[in-house]
Amino acid sequence: xxxxxxxxxxxxxxxxxxxxxxxxxxxxxxxxxxxxxxxxxxxxxxxxxxxxxxxxxxxxxxxxxxxxxxxxxxxxxxxxxxxxxxxxxxxxxxxxxxxxxxxxxxxxxxx
Amino acid sequence: xxxxxxxxxxxxxxxxxxxxxxxxxxxxxxxxxxxxxxxxxxxxxxxxxxxxxxxxxxxxxxxxxxxxxxxxxxxxxxxxxxxxxxxxxxxxxxxxxxxxxxxxxxxxxxxxxxxxxxxxxxxxxxxxxxxxxxxxxxxx
Numbered sequence: 011x012x013x014x015x016x017x018x019x020x021x022x023x024x025x026x027x028x029x030x031x032x033x034x035x036x037x038x039x040x041x042x043x044x045x046x047x048x049x050x051x052x053x054x055x056x057x058x059x060x061x062x063x064x065x066x067x068x069x070x071x072x073x074x075x076x077x078x079x080x081x082x083x084x085x086x087x088x089x090x091x092x093x094x095x096x097x098x099x100x101x102x103x104x105x106x107x108x109x110x111x112x113x114x115x116x117x118x119x120x121x
Numbered sequence: 122x123x124x125x126x127x128x129x130x131x132x133x134x135x136x137x138x139x140x141x142x143x144x145x146x147x148x149x150x151x152x153x154x155x156x157x158x159x160x161x162x163x164x165x166x167x168x169x170x171x172x173x174x175x176x177x178x179x180x181x182x183x184x185x186x187x188x189x190x191x192x193x194x195x196x197x198x199x200x201x202x203x204x205x206x207x208x209x210x211x212x213x214x215x216x217x218x219x220x221x222x223x224x225x226x227x228x229x230x231x232x233x234x235x236x237x238x239x240x241x242x243x244x245x246x247x248x249x250x251x252x253x254x255x256x257x258x259x260x261x
Contacts, residue, residue, distance in 0.1 A: 034154040053154045054173030057147065058180050080153035 016098045022049055023059055024068065024087060024095040031072035031086040034060075060085065068094060128159055131166045138178035138214060168222055172238055176245075179211050212243050 016024075019041075026032060026040035038051045051059075063069040068091030072084040087095065132155045136148050155170070166174075219239045 034150060035157040038154070038158065052170055052173030053151055053158065054170070054175070054177035056154070057151055058177040061143075061181065077153075080156070081149040082153060083150045 015101075016094070019049065019051060019055065019059055020063070021095070021098055021102075023051075023056070023063070024091055025099075027069065027085060027087045027091070028095060031084040033075075033082045033084050037085065063091065067091075125156070125159075127164050128166065129156060132156070132174075135166060135171055135174045136178075138175055138182075138211070140178075140182050143181050165222065168234075168238070171222060172242060175211070175215055176242060182211070215239055215242060 022041040022044055023037060025044055026037045032040060034053070034056060038053070038056055041049055041051050060069060064071075067088055069085050070088050072086040074084070075082045129152065132152055133148075136144060136151060139148070155166075158170075216239065219236075
């Protein structure tokens with residue numbers, strides 16, 4: 011079990027795949043949507059990450075389709091990817107809760 | 122139609138930077154994603170998109186890969202190439218692509234931005250290559 015923080019792009023890609031398999035362009039769109047437009051993945055960045063995640067067995071190819079004469083490959087989370095994403099989400103949630111709690115104690119969120 | 126063909130050709134040139142084995146498996150898929158993300162009437166790959174592709178291709182070439190089921194007998198580096206040769210070729214390619222992308226653009230700002238991006242990429246590539254070469258010198 012790694013204790014190193016996951017890169018944000020990796021976290022967002024895994025999150026995009028959390029509720030079902032998606033193809034490359036759909037992953038890029040989901041990442042932009044999940045991050046409220048803050049993170050826009052380039053194709054080069056996405057495929058570098060996907061290659062690494064596949065080698066690390068966090069993501070696997072689900073199926074392939076041909077659409078408009080182009081190969082469309084769908085990716086899905088593996089059990090390992092699901093476990094690591096859940097652990098990272100819990101870690102981020104705990105950190106965020108601690109920050110909000112301390113800000114509230116300090117009156118930092120007074121409106 | 123012509124725009125789309127020109128754009129596709131431009132993307133294919135960039136995808137040629139990837140290792141042949143990776144390209145055989147993924148080129149059509151990545152090309153589809155790039156074309157899906159292209160703007161209406163776009164004629165050439167955008168600078169940031171091009172830079173991300175070249176950076177990704179360099180990483181694929183320099184990164185020692187875990188053996189895949191169908192390449193267990195292959196060396197850890199793609200085709201056994203020396204990382205430094207790859208870096209030198211990549212730097213030359215970066216320069217050619219950058220010049221090609223901004224050529225004919227009269228806006229000097231584009232040249233300045235392209236120069237900064239190019240310099241940063243070359244510096245990053247050299248740092249990454251040195252790290253990998255250092256790791257590679259240790260006994261396996």
